Amino acid sequence: MNQPQSWEARAEEYSLYGFTDMPTIHRRGTVVVTHGEGPYVVDVHGKRYLDANSGLWNMVAGFDHRGLIDAAKAQYERFPGYHAFFGRMSDQTVMLSEKLVEVSPFDSGKVFYTNSGSEANDTMVKMLWFLHRAEGKPQRRKILTRWNAYHGVTAVSASMTGKPYNEVFGLPLPGFIHLTCPHYWRYGEVGESEEQFVARLARELEEVIQREGADTIAGFFAEPVMGAGGVIPPAKGYFQAIQPILKKHGIPLVSDEVICGFGRTGNTWGCQTYGFTPDAIISSKNLTAGFFPMGAVILGPDLAGRVQAAVEAIEEFPHGFTASGHPVGCAVALKAIDVVMNEGLAENVIRLAPRLEENLRRLAQKPNIGEYRGVGFMWALEAVRDKATKTPFEATLSVSERIANTCTDLGLICRPLGQSVVLCPPFILTDGQMDEMFQKLEQALDEVFAEVA
Numbered sequence: 001m002n003q004p005q006s007w008e009a010r011a012e013e014y015s016l017y018g019f020t021d022m023p024t025i026h027r028r029g030t031v032v033v034t035h036g037e038g039p040y041v042v043d044v045h046g047k048r049y050l051d052a053n054s055g056l057w058n059m060v061a062g063f064d065h066r067g068l069i070d071a072a073k074a075q076y077e078r079f080p081g082y083h084a085f086f087g088r089m090s091d092q093t094v095m096l097s098e099k100l101v102e103v104s105p106f107d108s109g110k111v112f113y114t115n116s117g118s119e120a121n122d123t124m125v126k127m128l129w130f131l132h133r134a135e136g137k138p139q140r141r142k143i144l145t146r147w148n149a150y151h152g153v154t155a156v157s158a159s160m161t162g163k164p165y166n167e168v169f170g171l172p173l174p175g176f177i178h179l180t181c182p183h184y185w186r187y188g189e190v191g192e193s194e195e196q197f198v199a200r201l202a203r204e205l206e207e208v209i210q211r212e213g214a215d216t217i218a219g220f221f222a223e224p225v226m227g228a229g230g231v232i233p234p235a236k237g238y239f240q241a242i243q244p245i246l247k248k249h250g251i252p253l254v255s256d257e258v259i260c261g262f263g264r265t266g267n268t269w270g271c272q273t274y275g276f277t278p279d280a281i282i283s284s285k286n287l288t289a290g291f292f293p294m295g296a297v298i299l300g301p302d303l304a305g306r307v308q309a310a311v312e313a314i315e316e317f318p319h320g321f322t323a324s325g326h327p328v329g330c331a332v333a334l335k336a337i338d339v340v341m342n343e344g345l346a347e348n349v350i351r352l353a354p355r356l357e358e359n360l361r362r363l364a365q366k367p368n369i370g371e372y373r374g375v376g377f378m379w380a381l382e383a384v385r386d387k388a389t390k391t392p393f394e395a396t397l398s399v400s401e402r403i404a405n406t407c408t409d410l411g412l413i414c415r416p417l418g419q420s421v422v423l424c425p426p427f428i429l430t431d432g433q434m435d436e437m438f439q440k441l442e443q444a445l446d447e448v449f450a451e452v453a
Helices: 007-014 022-028 066-078 091-103 117-134 155-160 164-169 194-212 238-248 301-314 327-342 345-363 399-410 431-452
Strands: 033-037 040-043 048-051 110-114 142-146 176-179 217-222 253-256 280-283 295-299 369-375 378-383 415-417 420-423
Touching (some): 022 399, 033 048, 048 431, 091 110, 091 327, 117 217, 117 295, 142 194, 194 238, 238 253, 295 301, 345 431, 399 415, 399 431
Parallel strands (some): 142 176, 142 217, 217 253, 253 280
Antiparallel strands (some): 033 040, 280 295, 378 420
């Protein structure tokens, strides 16, 4: 049998791709990378790319941060692996739980570890089901999320995800209800103010609760800013409108901070940026700056006490993962939190975010950019066929994919999401690197729009 020779051919022969446009792969091949240098990655041919996607939102300290590498190496040498079952866990796990509660918006709480954000959201749903059953309300199983939300890829977290592609798996499962996406530019009705839009979404929430029965709803999950939905900040006042409704009906509000957490929005937590305190937080990605796969459920004081009471009643919480609370992951997370909060990364986001927005506002003047949106270090430009009517380009043109591919040719990695192009650069970005990012992005926009407009 003839074996493929090139890296690109070997990748296509033996790898099954996730969330990848296959026509692009067949036409252009895989970009096979070997290492990273600061915010850049380098492929097998030696070409450097400024990664304006931070890997997958998570490599906020770049790809070769010495302190994170040393923290992992030191822990591997000291204690390379363990679990958090049977009343045993590493000292690093204990210290990380203390640190996460300390930096959370909560006065007290408890932490449970997973290997990813998907698993953390899945775990949170199981915790809610477990809790309600223990409190004599086993019918409280329905989960409320929003269309365009992304909460993960397990069967449960994919059911929470309000994206049509999950239909190919026969999802969502029964009992997962998706409400209107709080994207005023796209879903506001003609003549409807932003305030009226928010009031309509609040009424919808109340109507859904009345229709389904509050005593059947386990929880409401929301990203402060929808990430994989296309970087969609909430309409102004959205969380202030919905949280009292949820509280009135005793429905926990879970803030999915897998993307927003640890500085991406300009604050430690996205819920702080948008002025609400949830009942629990889901964390991953920036938790370890991408240097170790880890997720965490951070329970606020009310849920922590109620879950603990449910655990005491049956003498255990029958759930967990082999690598939950992995000592190396916890050591890396402790260092990553320190790096983001104490090495100037969080401050750099605050310093450069206005300049990032200014450049996007300038690019949004182009005839085929309908909207720029975002906060902190997470932004998107939405391409349109007609700016006045917000009419998108024909799907067959794959405009955002073409823009992203042209950027790749120019040595810039950004992400296509629907009709949008997303920028979520590492927190270590410099002024010069931001200039490079926008010069290459603008060149790509001009080339593609000249072809399709």
